[in-house]
Amino acid sequence: xxxxxxxxxxxxxxxxxxxxxxxxxxxxxxxxxxxxxxxxxxxxxxxxxxxxxxxxxxxxxxxxxxxxxxxxxxxxxxxxxxxxxxxxxxxxxxxxxxxxxxxxxxxxxxxxxxxxxxxxxxxxxxxxxxxxxxxxxxxxxxxxxxxxxxxxxxxxxxxxxxxxxxxxxxxxxxxxxxxxxxxxxxxxxxxxxxxxxxxxxxxxxxxxxxxxxxxxxxxxxxxxxxxxxxxxxxxxxxxxxxxxxxxxxxxxxxxxxxxxxxxxxxxxxxxxxxxxxxxxxxxxxxxxxxxxxxxxxxxxxxx
Amino acid sequence: xxxxxxxxxxxxxxxxxxxxxxxxxxxxxxxxxxxxxxxxxxxxxxxxxxxxxxxxxxxxxxxxxxxxxxxxxxxxxxxxxxxxxxxxxxxxxxxxxxxxxxxxxxxxxxxxxxxxxxxxxxxxxxxxxxxxxxxxxxxxxxxxxxxxxxxxxxxxxxxxxxxxxxxxxxxxxxxxxxxxxxxxxxxxxxxxxxxxxxxxxxxxxxxxxxxxxxxxxxxxxxxxxxxxxxxxxxxxxxxxxxxxxxxxxxxxxxxxxxxxxxxxxxxxxxxxxxxxxxxxxxxxxxxxxxxxxxxxxxxxxxxxxx
Numbered sequence: 025x026x027x028x029x030x031x032x033x034x035x036x037x038x039x040x041x042x043x044x045x046x047x048x049x050x051x052x053x054x055x056x057x058x059x060x061x062x063x064x065x066x067x068x069x070x071x072x073x074x075x076x077x078x079x080x081x082x083x084x085x086x087x088x089x090x091x092x093x094x095x096x097x098x099x100x101x102x103x104x105x106x107x108x109x110x111x112x113x114x115x116x117x118x119x120x121x122x123x124x125x126x127x128x129x130x131x132x133x134x135x136x137x138x139x140x141x142x143x144x145x146x147x148x149x150x151x152x153x154x155x156x157x158x159x160x161x162x163x164x165x166x167x168x169x170x171x172x173x174x175x176x177x178x179x180x181x182x183x184x185x186x187x188x189x190x191x192x193x194x195x196x197x198x199x200x201x202x203x204x205x206x207x208x209x210x211x212x213x214x215x216x217x218x219x220x221x222x223x224x225x226x227x228x229x230x231x232x233x234x235x236x237x238x239x240x241x242x243x244x245x246x247x248x249x250x251x252x253x254x255x256x257x258x259x260x261x262x263x264x265x266x267x268x269x270x271x272x273x274x275x276x277x278x279x280x281x282x283x284x285x286x287x288x289x290x291x292x293x294x295x296x297x298x299x300x301x302x303x304x305x306x307x308x309x310x311x312x313x314x315x316x317x318x319x320x321x322x323x324x325x326x327x
Numbered sequence: 328x329x330x331x332x333x334x335x336x337x338x339x340x341x342x343x344x345x346x347x348x349x350x351x352x353x354x355x356x357x358x359x360x361x362x363x364x365x366x367x368x369x370x371x372x373x374x375x376x377x378x379x380x381x382x383x384x385x386x387x388x389x390x391x392x393x394x395x396x397x398x399x400x401x402x403x404x405x406x407x408x409x410x411x412x413x414x415x416x417x418x419x420x421x422x423x424x425x426x427x428x429x430x431x432x433x434x435x436x437x438x439x440x441x442x443x444x445x446x447x448x449x450x451x452x453x454x455x456x457x458x459x460x461x462x463x464x465x466x467x468x469x470x471x472x473x474x475x476x477x478x479x480x481x482x483x484x485x486x487x488x489x490x491x492x493x494x495x496x497x498x499x500x501x502x503x504x505x506x507x508x509x510x511x512x513x514x515x516x517x518x519x520x521x522x523x524x525x526x527x528x529x530x531x532x533x534x535x536x537x538x539x540x541x542x543x544x545x546x547x548x549x550x551x552x553x554x555x556x557x558x559x560x561x562x563x564x565x566x567x568x569x570x571x572x573x574x575x576x577x578x579x580x581x582x583x584x585x586x587x588x589x590x591x592x593x594x595x596x597x598x599x600x601x602x603x604x605x606x607x608x609x610x611x612x613x614x615x616x617x618x619x620x621x622x623x624x625x626x627x628x629x630x631x632x633x
Contacts, residue, residue: 060536064436071428075508079448081470082460098473111429139357146354151347162358167618168366169565171587172477172611174367175377199365202358212416224452260453262569263591282573292463299456310451316538321509322516324554326481 085148086296093293108297112284117272121280123311126305128193128276129258135198135249136205139244140250143211145235149221159210166203170264178267188270196268197258205250206322212246213239249320252313259306351358368613382598390545394605402605403581406588410495410582414563417499421559424503425510432520433526442513446508454505454566458571458573461501462488465574467586488575494583502570506562510555517551518544553625557618564614586610 085093087101087106112118113127146152147159162187170177177196186192216239224234240247269275272283281295281302288294310317377394381387398404428446432439449457460573464470465487472484487497525547529539568587571577577584577592584592588629594603 046584061436064431064434065438066429067433068436068439068442072442075504078457078464078504081464085463089568096466098470127395130604139361142354143358144349150351150354152351152355153348158355158359162362164357165362165366167615168370168589168611169614171565171590172570172614173366173369173373173521173608174590174594174607175603178594179600180365180372180516180527191585195361195365195571199361202361206358231347231354243461256451260451260455262455264547278453278569281453281456281459285573296461302456303452306451318512318516322513327464 086300090293121277125277131194132258135320140205140209143206148210148213175179196264248316252317253320256306257308372378373604379595380601394602406581407584407586422556450509455573458570490584521547
């Protein structure tokens with residue numbers, strides 16, 4: 025189709041028939057373009073519906089009157105029955121679980137910031153004996169997943185009296201995020217100019233002061249990226265809390281979600297309400313730092 | 328904080344530089360300590376445990392290769408390995424479907440950013456919640472079967488999660504739903520590095536959509552496909568636990584159990600830590616081998632390209 029254009033360019037004279045042909049061609053092009061656009065948008069929309077439908081179904085269930093739901097599972101929640109949410113909030117043990125998750129996740133992110141920034145800075149900008157080996161060891165420990173060491177990991181936490189404690193949960197979650205976090209900090213710091221550090225050093229600043237006063241303030245993007253990625257990871261993680269928290273008293277939200285399935289049984293309106301509550305904090309965290317989340321997880325894709 | 332004397336300053340600075348080595352070691356200490364204490368130590372102790380058994384409440388005793396021998400003959404472990412291998416069958420879909428959609432988004436269809444954000448939401452949902460959600464959707468009287476009945480395909484309505492022949496495939500389908508958006512985002516980032524002229528050139532040459540995809544996009548995206556493929560394979564081995572736990576609990580009859588899930592089942596029996604450790608160490612060897620192999624391949628092909 026596009027060849028028409030070149031042929032028109034070579035022929036200096038544009039006769040009547042030529043112009044007609046061109047106009048017809050342009051019309052066909054426009055139509056095809058519109059057809060393609062409709063086709064593409066249609067495909068993208070149907071995929072989007074496939075993505076959103078399960079979520080809408082759950083949201084709808086969470087807003088339905090329990091009796092009406094038992095009669096017909098596919099009815100629409102109109103008007104919405106918000107009482108399910110207050111019901112699970114009051115008798116589902118939800119506030120405490122929500123607090124446990126929020127506390128553990130926040131403490132975990134702060135711990136990762138400190139541990140990761142310190143190690144990342146030492147690996148990238150300080151004279152460190154055995155740097156290569158130690159860095160390979162740190163990042164390479166990514167290859168040791170929780171599933172491979174489930175039993176001895178459990179025994180060790182038990183012997184340290186960390187089972188069921190907040191410290192135990194934070195440590196358990198943090199440990200498996202350390203390798204990637206250190207890697208993220210180290211790669212970011214490596215891109216910073218040495219002159220910056222030299223200048224601060226000449227001014228008499230020590231490593232701690234340089235890191236906290238010079239490096240950290242200009243490195244907020246990597247802090248944001250590490251923060252939001254690990255908030256979502258720790259909020260959503262299931263297996264590690266399952267191993268560490270033995271009793272129902274201090275369950276984080278994901279375990280609460282699993283318990284609720286048995287507790288409320290056929291009454292899916294209530295367990296759906298818990299599920300909707302459980303997804304909100306991670307979504308908010310993502311939306312508030314979307315750019316940093318995406319840049320963090322796609323870093324490996326473009327190299 | 329600025330040192331006053333000129334000569335003392337240089338000595339001071341020099342001393343600091345030497346001392347920095349120790350400060351650097353202090354800086355990496357928390358990270359290394361966490362890894363040594365909660366990853367390396369359990370790994371070593373896990374190797375030791377894998378050669379022991381502790382039936383009942385008796386103190387663990389050496390048992391040689393008993394646990395590994397049991398693994399070798401354990402039909403449920405074999406089933407779990409087979410279920411992981413089934414992942415290779417669906418892997419091409421996992422790898423290519425997000426690429427096609429990302430390429431469509433790269434055409435800058437109006438509202439493409441909204442589409443991308445919508446797809447990504449599923450990845451942000453807690454896996455265990457996704458499992459329970461789809462447990463309702465794929466159930467005997469769930470919306471999927473209701474839809475099939477409504478359009479006259481009632482013969483195809485079945486208990487997707489409750490029968491031997493479909494349970495594992497249903498798990499893989501749900502996981503595909505959950506990871507699809509991440510794949511799209513990763514491919515979109517990869518496509519952004521390909522100069523747009525190469526797509527335009529293909530268009531000028533009269534290539535249709537699929538030809539452009541096959542002969543322009545795929546060759547340019549091979550490294551990203553390898554990267555995303557590695558993530559998917561790793562995930563199939565190590566991130567399915569919450570999905571399986573909430574969808575099928577590994578059933579029926581172990582038909583949707585994978586190695587990581589089976590390890591948990593053995594572990595949670597309480598008195599078979601030795602066997603759980605043997606299975607764990609085996610899983611560790613499998614993943615480590617696989618990842619190293621893929622890294623080698625990717626690294627080599629990356630080098631030959633430059």
